[in-house]
Amino acid sequence: MRVYDSLVDLIGNTPLVRLHKVTAGLSAQVLAKVEYLNPGGSVKDRIAVRMIEAAEASGQLRPGGVIVEPTSGNTGVGLAIVAQKKGYRCLFVVPDKVAQDKISVLRAYGAEVVVCPTAVSPDHPDSYYSVSDRLAREVPNAWKPDQYSNVNNPDSHYHSTGPELWEQTEGKITHFVAGIGTGGTISGTGRYLKEISGGRVKVIGADPEGSVYSGGSGRPYLVEGVGEDIWPATYDTKVCDEIIAVSDRDSFTMTRRLAREEGLLVGGSCGMAVVAALRVAAAAGPDAVIAVLLPDGGRGYLSKIFNDDWMADYGFLTTSSDEGLVGDVL
Ligand code: PMP
Secondary structure, eight states: OOOOSOGGGGOSOOOEEEOOSTTTTOOSEEEEEEGGGSTTSBTTHHHHHHHHHHHHHHTSSOTTOEEEEEOSSHHHHHHHHHHHHHTOEEEEEEETTSOHHHHHHHHHTTOEEEEEOSSSOTTSTTSHHHHHHHHHHHSTTEEOOOTTTOTHHHHHHHHTHHHHHHHHTTTOOOEEEEEOSSSHHHHHHHHHHHHHTTTOSEEEEEEETTSGGGTOOOOOOSOSSOOOSSOOTTSOTTSOSEEEEEOHHHHHHHHHHHHHHHOOOBOHHHHHHHHHHHHHHHHSOTTOEEEEEEOBBSGGGTTTTTOHHHHHHTTSOSSGGGGOOGGGTO
């Protein structure tokens, strides 16, 4: 019978799909790595398996253990799926800017979720970093994967995303573009691609305007899952050849275009990464093969990015030309 023993076996090996319409007028190829096709719906399934299996091997995670993690949702889903298979409880801490739909998804998988304010500094006792540290100390048999410092986060990409991109492009990839949250995706994938290509592949980070990676102060932005107000250990500061800052407006406008024009119903950090990839494509020659990683799907953002009233409230959708040409975001 052609069956998989477990959903966990379906993680990774996501397809690479050529973008056509949003790249009109550009000669370089732009290829999207579609991570919402992972079973948990995001790139974060990859790190969940590797972090949990490494913690079991090292004895940090024991039978009956509780996984405590601050997560914007996607890491939580990945951890919940793997934990469910292996019999662990999950306790997640999320900032209040995260879409309600995402929190409902975590609870649907059986996880417990604590919601914390976004508008406090990271060292404030109510910040989601502080609350998760406290729970990890106080809950018996707790283990905190800490995707912000766990080497298995970037390593999962070094061992899966990077080799997949190299094989899928038959070594022709010239540029890799990804958003930076924990930095795990860009650091692990970027390191692998640089090593195997002898330094030929250029690695470009996409970052929300206001985030520290592109020189911002950590001021708030609306795109979820990317950008930071701290520098996590999982981000290799040497891996990026360039970092491109993208506004919320450009990120969300492109996110809507990806759904309408490419059939890709994806999240806001995907629009952000594609804006950066198109800027790279505009500067690169016709031989460039640019892979851009799309971390998650769009269903968790229906009441925000795909809601005209929400977009209009923030001034992101003032005229119909907002859905317009590539030139609008270049
Ligand atoms: N986009 C979304 C929607 C995410 O949840 C994440 C993970 N925080 C990222 C992008 C960034 O990935 P990474 O943490 O590997 O930098």
